[in-house]
Structure formats: C-alpha cells, structure tokens
Amino acid sequence: MTPRTLFFMRMRGILRKEALQILRDPSSIALAIVLPLVLLFIFGYGVTLDAENVPIAVVLDDNGPVARDVSARFDLSPYFNTIHLTSMVEAMASLNQRRVDGIVHLQADFSSGLYKRNQAPVQVIVNGIDANRARLIQGYARGVLQKWTELRQARGEPVAVPAIKISQRVWFNEAAVSRNFLVPGLITLIMTLIGILLTALVVAREWERGTMEAILVTPIRRVDLLLGKVFPYFILGMLGMGLSVVVGTTLFHVPFRGSIVALFILSALFMLASLGFGLLISAAVRVQFVAAQISIVAGFLPALFLSGLIFDLESTPRFIQIVSHVVPARYFVDISHTLFMAGDVWPVLLPNALALFGMAVLFISLAFRKITKRLEG
Amino acid sequence: MDFVRRIIALTIKEFIMILKDPKSRFVIIGPPLFQFFVFGYAATYDLKNVRYAVFDESRTAESRQLLSRFEGSENFELTKTLKTEKEIDFVINREKARLVIHIGPDFSRNLHMGRPATVQVIVDGRNSNVALIALGYIGNIVEHYNRELVKKGVVSINGPGVELVDRAWFNANLQSRWFIVSALGGIISMVVVMILTSLSVAREREFGTFDQLLVAPFNPAEILVGKSLPGMVFGFMDALLFSAGAVYWFGVPFRGTIGALVLALGCFLLTIVGVGLLVSSVSMTMQQALLGSFVFMMPSVILSGFATPIENMPHWLQIGTLLNPLRHVIVALRDIFLEGADASMIWHQLWPLLLMAGFTLPLAGWMFRHRSQ
Numbered sequence: 221m222t223p224r225t226l227f228f229m230r231m232r233g234i235l236r237k238e239a240l241q242i243l244r245d246p247s248s249i250a251l252a253i254v255l256p257l258v259l260l261f262i263f264g265y266g267v268t269l270d271a272e273n274v275p276i277a278v279v280l281d282d283n284g285p286v287a288r289d290v291s292a293r294f295d296l297s298p299y300f301n302t303i304h305l306t307s308m309v310e311a312m313a314s315l316n317q318r319r320v321d322g323i324v325h326l327q328a329d330f331s332s333g334l335y336k337r338n339q340a341p342v343q344v345i346v347n348g349i350d351a352n353r354a355r356l357i358q359g360y361a362r363g364v365l366q367k368w369t370e371l372r373q374a375r376g377e378p379v380a381v382p383a384i385k386i387s388q389r390v391w392f393n394e395a396a397v398s399r400n401f402l403v404p405g406l407i408t409l410i411m412t413l414i415g416i417l418l419t420a421l422v423v424a425r426e427w428e429r430g431t432m433e434a435i436l437v438t439p440i441r442r443v444d445l446l447l448g449k450v451f452p453y454f455i456l457g458m459l460g461m462g463l464s465v466v467v468g469t470t471l472f473h474v475p476f477r478g479s480i481v482a483l484f485i486l487s488a489l490f491m492l493a494s495l496g497f498g499l500l501i502s503a504a505v506r507v508q509f510v511a512a513q514i515s516i517v518a519g520f521l522p523a524l525f526l527s528g529l530i531f532d533l534e535s536t537p538r539f540i541q542i543v544s545h546v547v548p549a550r551y552f553v554d555i556s557h558t559l560f561m562a563g564d565v566w567p568v569l570l571p572n573a574l575a576l577f578g579m580a581v582l583f584i585s586l587a588f589r590k591i592t593k594r595l596e597g
Numbered sequence: 598m599d600f601v602r603r604i605i606a607l608t609i610k611e612f613i614m615i616l617k618d619p620k621s622r623f624v625i626i627g628p629p630l631f632q633f634f635v636f637g638y639a640a641t642y643d644l645k646n647v648r649y650a651v652f653d654e655s656r657t658a659e660s661r662q663l664l665s666r667f668e669g670s671e672n673f674e675l676t677k678t679l680k681t682e683k684e685i686d687f688v689i690n691r692e693k694a695r696l697v698i699h700i701g702p703d704f705s706r707n708l709h710m711g712r713p714a715t716v717q718v719i720v721d722g723r724n725s726n727v728a729l730i731a732l733g734y735i736g737n738i739v740e741h742y743n744r745e746l747v748k749k750g751v752v753s754i755n756g757p758g759v760e761l762v763d764r765a766w767f768n769a770n771l772q773s774r775w776f777i778v779s780a781l782g783g784i785i786s787m788v789v790v791m792i793l794t795s796l797s798v799a800r801e802r803e804f805g806t807f808d809q810l811l812v813a814p815f816n817p818a819e820i821l822v823g824k825s826l827p828g829m830v831f832g833f834m835d836a837l838l839f840s841a842g843a844v845y846w847f848g849v850p851f852r853g854t855i856g857a858l859v860l861a862l863g864c865f866l867l868t869i870v871g872v873g874l875l876v877s878s879v880s881m882t883m884q885q886a887l888l889g890s891f892v893f894m895m896p897s898v899i900l901s902g903f904a905t906p907i908e909n910m911p912h913w914l915q916i917g918t919l920l921n922p923l924r925h926v927i928v929a930l931r932d933i934f935l936e937g938a939d940a941s942m943i944w945h946q947l948w949p950l951l952l953m954a955g956f957t958l959p960l961a962g963w964m965f966r967h968r969s970q
Binding site: 250254262263272274286321334340341343351379381384386389390394396398401413417418421425507508512516518526528534535540544565568 | 618620621625628632635636638639640641642643644645646647648663689690691692695708713714715716717718719720721722723724725726727728729730732733735736739740742743746747751752754755756757758759760761762763764765766767768769771772773775776788792796800803880882883884885887888889891892895896899900904905906908909910911914931935936
C-alpha cells in the first residue's frame with residue numbers, strides 16, 4: 221500500500237469516529253443549528269437599537285396657534301407617542317415613574333418670545349439613565365423641530381432658517397437599521413462558540429478520559445489526529461454560518477453585497493483561527509472544567525465585548541485597542557460588516573484576512589507542538 | 598444539627614474540588630478582575646476620536662472656522678484632507694475615515710447672502726449606531742456654530758425660530774458607561790454561577806462519582822445545597838467586587854443602599870443557581886451542561902436590556918422578557934446605582950425573581966430525585 225492510501229485509511233477511521241461522536245451527542249448539533257436559529261429570530265423580530273413610539277409628555281403652558289403647531293409635529297412623528305399633560309409637576313412625576321421617557325415643554329412666553337425676539341426655546345427633558353437612548357430621543361426631537369421649520373417655509377410663513385444646514389448621507393445602510401449590523405455580528409458569535417468552546421471541551425475530554433493516549437498508540441499520526449479533530453468541527457461551524465446567512469438575508473432582509481466565494485474563504489480562515497485557539501486551550505489544560513472556563517473568559521466574552529460587535533472599538537482607550545488585536549472575532553466582525561453591507565472591498569478584507577491567517581497558523585501549530593510535547597514529557 | 602453538619606461537609610468538599618487545582622483556582626479568581634477592567638472600558642456607546650476626513654472646497658475663513666470646531670472636539674480626530682470628490686468614495690469604502698465633511702465651493706457666499714449654506718456629511722453606515730451617534734455630535738457642533746454666527750452678527754435672524762434646549766435627568770452628561778458598567782456585575786456573576794453549578798454536577802456524572810454521592814448518607818436536597826453554595830459564594834463575591842469597582846474605579850454614582858444591592862443580587866443568584874442545577878440535572882456530560890448553559894445565557898443577555906433597550910422591542914417580546922431573571926436584576930441594579938432605590942423600591946423586580954427561584958429550585962430537586970432513581 222502506498223503512503224497515500226494509508227493516509228486516507230487513517231483519515232477515514234478517525235473522521236468516522238469523530239462524526240459518530242458528534243452524532244451521538246445531539247448537544248453539539250444543537251449548538252450549530254438550534255442556537256443560531258433562536259438568536260436570529262430574537263434579533264430579527266425583536267432586538268434593535270432603533271427606537272420607535274417613544275412615550276413622551278407634551279406640556280403646553282402657552283396655547284397660542286404656533287405652540288399648538290409645534291406640538292402637532294410631535295404628535296405626528298412616528299418616533300414619538302405623545303401624552304398631553306397640563307402641568308410640569310405632573311410631567312416630572314411621569315418621567316420619574318418612567319411612564320414617559322421625555323418631556324417637551326413650551327413655556328408660557330413661547331409665542332410672545334417668538335414674535336418679539338424672533339426666538340423661543342423648546343425645552344426637551346429626557347431620562348438620561350440609558351444614555352444611548354436619551355441621545356437618540358434628543359436627535360428625534362431635533363428632527364421634529366427641523367420638520368416644523370421646513371413646513372413653515374413650505375407654507376410661506378416667516379421662519380428662521382439656520383445659516384448652516386447639514387445634509388447627511390449614511391452609506392451602505394441608508395436608513396441606519398441596526399439589525400443590518402447586528403446580524404452579521406451574530407454570525408461571528410456563533411462561529412466563536414463552535415470553534416472555541418466546543419472544540420476546547422471535546423479535545424480536553426479525550427485527555428481527561430485517557431482516550432487520547434489510546435488513540436496515540438494506534439498507527440494514527442499526530443497530523444492525522446489534528447486534521448481529524450479540526451475537520452468535523454470546521455464543517456459544523458460553516459454549517460452554522462451558512463444557516464445564519466441564509467436566514468438573515470431571506471427572512472430578515474439583511475443585505476448581502478459581497479460575493480459568496482469571499483464569504484466562504486474568509487469565514488473558513490476565521491473558523492480555523494477559532495478552532496486553533498480551542499485546540500490550544502484543550503491541549504494546554506487537558507481538563508474539561510478548566511478548558512470550559514478559559515474558553516469563555518478568553519474566547520467568548522472577548523468576542524462579545526472586544527470585537528466591535530456591539531460597542532465601538534475605536535472609542536476605547538488605547539490599551540483596550542491593543543488587547544483587542546489578539547481577539548480573532550475582531551477581524552471577522554470587520555469582514556462580515558464589510559461583506560454584508562459594502563461588498564468585496566479587498567483593501568479592507570485583505571489585512572483582516574491576513575491577521576486571521578496568521579492566527580490560524582500560529583494557534584494550530586502551537587496546539588500541535590503542545591500535543592507532541594505532552595507525550596514525550 | 599446533623600443536616601447542617603452534612604451540608605458543611607459537602608460544601609467543603611465542593612470548595613476543595615474547585616480550589617485544589619491551581620489552574621481551576623486561577624480561572625475562578627484571576628479573569629473576573631481582568632474582565633472588569635477590560636469590559637468596563639470597552640462597553641460604552643460614547644464615541645471618542647471618530648476618524649474623519651475633510652473635503653473643503655470653500656477654503657474661506659468661515660469654512661475653516663467651522664472645521665476648527667471639529668478639530669477641537671475630543672469626539673473627532675482628523676485623519677485626512679481630501680483634494681477631489683472621488684476621494685470621498687475611497688476613504689469611506691476602505692475605512693480610512695468613518696465620515697467625510699464636505700463643504701461646497703459656494704459655502705461662504707451663501708452664508709453672506711443670507712441663503713442657507715449646506716454642509717454635506719457622508720457617514721459609513723456599517724455600524725449604524727456609530728453613524729447615528731456621530732451625526733448627533735455633528736448636529737450639536739453645527740447648531741452651536743449657528744448660534745455663534747447670529748451672536749457675532751455675521752448672519753441675522755431672518756424670522757421667528759425655535760431653539761432646542763435639552764437636559765438629561767439622572768445623567769446630565771449622558772455617559773453611557775454608567776448605564777453599562779452598573780449592569781456588568783449581573784452579567785458576569787450569572788456566567789460564573791451558571792458555569793460552576795451546571796458543570797459541577799455534570800463532572801461528577803461523567804466521572805461516575807455522582808453515584809457515590811448518592812449512596813452516601815445525603816439526601817438529594819443536601820446534595821443540591823452543597824452543589825449550589827460554591828457558585829453562590831463566588832458569584833456573589835464577583836458581583837460585589839464589580840459593584841465596588843464600578844463606584845471606585847469608574848466613578849459610577851451609587852445613590853441607593855447597600856442592603857438593596859445585596860438583596861437584589863441574592864435573589865437573582867438564587868434563581869440562577871436554580872437554572873444551573875436544572876441544566877445540570879438534564880445533562881449527562883460536561884459538554885451538554887456547558888452548551889445547555891449557553892442556550893440559556895445567550896438569549897438572556899440579549900433580551901435583558903443590557904445592550905439594547907427593552908423598550909425598542911415589539912410588545913409581545915417585552916412581555917416575554919419578564920421571564921428573564923437577568924432583565925429584572927439589571928433594572929434593579931440600575932435603579933439602585935443611578936436612581937437611588939432602596940430595598941422597598943426594587944420590590945417590583947424582587948418578587949418575580951423570588952417566584953422564579955421558587956419554581957426552578959424545587960423543579961431541579963425533583964429532577965434530581967427523578968433522574969437518580
């Protein structure tokens with residue numbers, strides 16, 4: 221028999237063993253298929269950073285026609301659900317009890333100020349506890365007042381037009397729908413779970429139970445072993461990724477502007493880097509309990525917090541940005557955002573791909589050395 | 598008395614199991630500290646140093662003055678000055694800058710003739726939240742500049758107009774770090790407790806030592822208490838540590854009472870221990886226990902209001918989040934830290950937690966008896 225047929229025989233054996241192990245314990249398949257679906261549905265139907273129908277109280281201490289005109293703009297805005305209250309005391313109580321998220325207040329001298337000094341304040345008070353939401357609400361209020369100005373202009377009524385106007389365009393995501401960037405991020409998270417968590421556990425289990433030594437005394441070489449471990453979980457991770465992309469784009473209409481080939485190649489690199497990291501953890505600690513803890517602390521949580529998935533990385537202090545460079549998810553979040561919304565922009569994709577490739581090679585070769593060393597030592 | 602003695606013995610055994618192995622000891626104590634600092638700094642919606650490019654076709658005193666407002670802001674960082682319109686495409690596509698401020702050639706002519714002068718802003722929408730926040734900052738800067746132009750008499754008010762005066766309660770500077778960091782203790786302690794409790798039973802199952810435990814003179818309730826105490830202790834420790842760090846390191850105000858904090862965390866961790874034991878009672882291996890924990894934890898974090906507001910969800914999902922223990926503790930934590938709630942004010946969050954604990958703990962006990970017979 222040639223070395224090649226021997227290699228294939230060994231691979232067939234070990235792949236069969238791994239496949240059986242995966243099929244026998246449905247929890248790993250659940251992780252690759254059920255969890256992505258559940259999370260996609262939650263994101264697709266519910267979770268968003270975009271606010272709508274924000275409950276706000278409107279207090280008019282001035283009942284002039286202009287004041288009513290302004291308050292009508294708030295009533296008509298899709299962003300707000302207005303409740304009209306007669307006094308500020310009442311409105312503040314509502315804000316305190318969180319029945320409303322903000323107050324729009326036109327003071328008694330609103331009309332007179334407008335006619336005498338050409339200027340009148342519209343007071344907007346928001347609950348600042350959730351700063352991000354508060355800022356959005358302020359932005360919406362600003363938009364409503366701008367609409368009012370435009371409307372008066374259109375009706376030919378005198379109105380102050382600001383000297384400098386902003387015309388804004390949001391590229392790649394015109395309506396700034398947060399789902400379009402949350403779903404690609406979710407794919408990163410799912411692949412991280414399969415690549416790091418599952419792999420770390422599965423290989424550590426073989427050490428813990430002593431079956432690793434049993435495999436190593438068979439004619440199977442370490443390369444075969446590594447390939448046999450990487451391949452099935454690679455397939456599982458890519459399945460989870462493919463499923464998420466299909467569901468995200470068809471059911472939830474997240475745009476996908478890149479090419480399938482680029483997606484496949486780049487996610488394969490990310491999968492390999494994650495798998496390598498998972499293997500390295502398991503080879504280094506060899507105890508499931510500890511491997512699980514480390515993969516959560518060093519794998520999962522950084523993928524959530526230090527990847528730009530939800531929170532912006534560039535706004536963090538310098539040392540956090542430096543730490544984030546060792547998180548594979550960071551590179552893939554950038555890749556998936558670009559692929560989904562901007563397309564195949566290779567100048568962005570390539571540096572990220574190189575980083576992932578480097579990490580994949582580093583982690584897998586370290587894991588390989590660790591396995592070999594362990595046996596000799 | 599016997600009961601207490603047996604529980605103590607079991608608890609000591611559990612602590613030894615976790616602490617005897619140096620690696621295991623390290624993962625319990627080291628990472629939470631590291632996490633707190635890293636995530637405390639990373640988890641914020643406030644933008645700093647947003648890289649922007651400028652394409653100024655006007656090149657007049659007015660345009661430069663407006664642009665100097667951006668240069669002076671710590672929210673923005675100038676990375677490139679563009680020469681042609683084509684470059685806009687280039688810098689946005691390749692992420693060389695996250696937004697481009699484009700001032701047209703007739704900017705100052707329009708300004709002096711009393712016509713509206715337009716500033717075009719092009720933002721990279723790949724992260725839509727960053728795009729919206731950055732546009733908000735820009736709106737503020739331009740609004741201030743407009744007011745200044747009026748004050749200086751460069752332009753005159755050309756009709757009646759309204760001016761937005763905004764104020765934010767409880768958090769005047771709108772720092773999102775307060776909001777996030779005050780809730781971080783809840784999340785991390787949940788992870789610690791879930792993993793410790795679900796794995797500790799599954800580990801015994803996998804090694805076959807669980808059967809030994811069952812034939813020892815312990816009843817299932819005692820085993821459950823012994824299994825849940827270490828997780829409770831470590832989870833509590835981490836949560837309190839995080840709360841102290843939030844206040845003393847990140848400067849988050851602590852306006853409520855310590856009693857309320859301890860009460861809220863206690864009720865929450867009790868519920869989570871119940872869920873952890875439930876997961877472990879249905880898992881045969883550590884893999885199943887860990888993955889089961891994740892199937893619980895991931896949706897809980899997403900539906901907790903930690904990073905995305907619950908108010909933005911559709912109504913049916915908002916109702917659904919009432920079943921999420923993490924949601925209740927996060928609301929309670931924020932009330933305690935930022936709004937000065939005491940124990941009586943967080944009662945609305947406590948009773949659902951107690952109700953859930955009253956359901957999950959007995960159910961876990963029943964499952965154990967059921968599965969072990």
